[in-house]
Amino acid sequence: MLTRTKAVLWNEGARRIRLPWRLGLWLALLVLLGLLATAALGVLWGRSIEPLLALFTPGRPGDQTIVAARNLLFVSSQLFVMVGSVYLAGRFLDRRWFRDFGFRLDRNWWIDLGFGLGLGAVLMTGVFAFELLAGWITVRELFFIARADFAFWPWFGWGFVTFLAVGVYEELVFRGYLITNLAEGFTWFDRVDRTAAVGIATVLTSAVFGVAHAGNPNATLASTLGIVLAAVTLAAGYVLTGELAIPIGLHATWNFFQGTVYGFPVSGTNNGVSLVAIEQSGPSLVTGGAFGPEAGLVGIGAIGIGLALTVLWVRWRTDEVRFDPSLVTPELRHR
Structure with missing residues (x-):
């Protein structure tokens, strides 16, 4: 009985806990770090942050x-929380190197990042141009x-920093960590x-990603959908390259x-600053309405074009299109 129970919990060949229990412990770690971060923000939030800011700004800090x-602290x-949970779980539970979750930062990684940055800009510009012409x-x-009392350009730049941070931690969790572990499992x-x-791992994690946004405004x-x-x-950019640069x-x-x-x-939310302020009409089925382009046929069309261009880019760069084998054959850390 003891041997059988151990076999359910422990993978003797890999010398680590089996996948379902690793994922459960990672979720517990994610919640714990989230509670710690929330408690820390609670201490720094509100007026208690002003004495700290006074050390770096002359006079009383403005609104x-x-x-x-506050925004910097939140991001x-x-x-x-996200990066820390993956690093700790990857190191001590999965026995993986952090770089194997999509961060082998060589020259090709940065080239692929540039392609991904350009692709997102071109696709959304196409959505805007199509709806404008329509x-x-x-x-x-x-x-x-x-807020008219705020300067435009610093907040415009902060918008990019924020969305870059979101791109890093959401891709790390949903693509880098979950797809890698599930595919191997x-x-x-x-x-x-x-x-x-x-x-299968791609389909499951994509469904979880959709459900995670189902509670958005x-x-x-x-x-x-x-x-x-x-x-x-x-996910295509990750599973075809083994790197998170494109996504x-x-x-x-x-x-x-x-x-x-x-x-x-953006997924039902508005951050209060934009280079172009618009009023949108047209059928919500096509434009996405108050949620944003992802909920409309125009946005879904752009997503499909993005998938095709990602596959073509990988084929041009590597002369082949296949799932990266490192996703299912990990280089485990030595004990």
């Missing part, structure tokens, strides 16, 4: 400085910021080969150009 500091806490967009003003089944394992069944399809496109770049600039440049809602 803009306080809001900027930093999100990075700490008469569904009216440009209301330029250099819009919700499914190969335990004799009837599941490596290609099928990566495919103005979310609908159509928006959830659109987010699932977007997740498949993001991080695509994720960051898709959101940045969507919200901070062209003034669309």
Whole structure:
């Protein structure tokens, strides 16, 4: 009985806990780090942050400085929770190197990042141009910021920093960590080969990504489906290269150009600053309405084009299109 129980919990060949329990412990670690980050923000939030800011700014810090500091703390806490949980779980539970979750930062990695950044910008520019020509967009003003007492350009730049951070930690968690672990785990089944394992992991994590956005403001069944399809496109850049460069770049600039440049809602939310402020009309089924382009046919079309261009890019760069074998054959850390 003891031997059988140990076999359920422990993989003797890899000398580590089996996948379901590793994922459960990672989730517990994610919650713990989230609680720690929330507690830390609670200490620093509100007026208690002003004495700290006074050390770096002359006189009493203004509203803009306080809001900027709060935003910086929030984004930093999100990075700490997401990246920290994956690093710790990868090191001590999975026995993987952190670089194997998509961060082998060689020359090719940076080239692929540049492609991803450019792809997201081009796709969202295409969405904006299509809807503008169709008469569904009216440009209301330029250099819009919700609070007139705030400077435009610093907050415009902060929009890019924020969406880049979101791209890093969401891609690390949903693509780098979950796809890698699930793909490896499914190969335990004799009837599941490596290609099928990566495919199943991609579909499952994309569904989870869609459900994770289903609680956003103005979310609908159509928006959830659109987010699932977007997740498949993001995953393609990872599973075909073994690196997160393409999906991080695509994720960051898709959101940045969507919200901070062209003034669309970003997954149902608005950050209060955009290069172009718009009024949108047209059928929500096509435009996505209050949720943003991912919920409409135009956005879904752009997502499909992004998937095709990602595959073509990988083929041009490597002369082949296949799932990266490192996803299912990890280089485990030595004990």
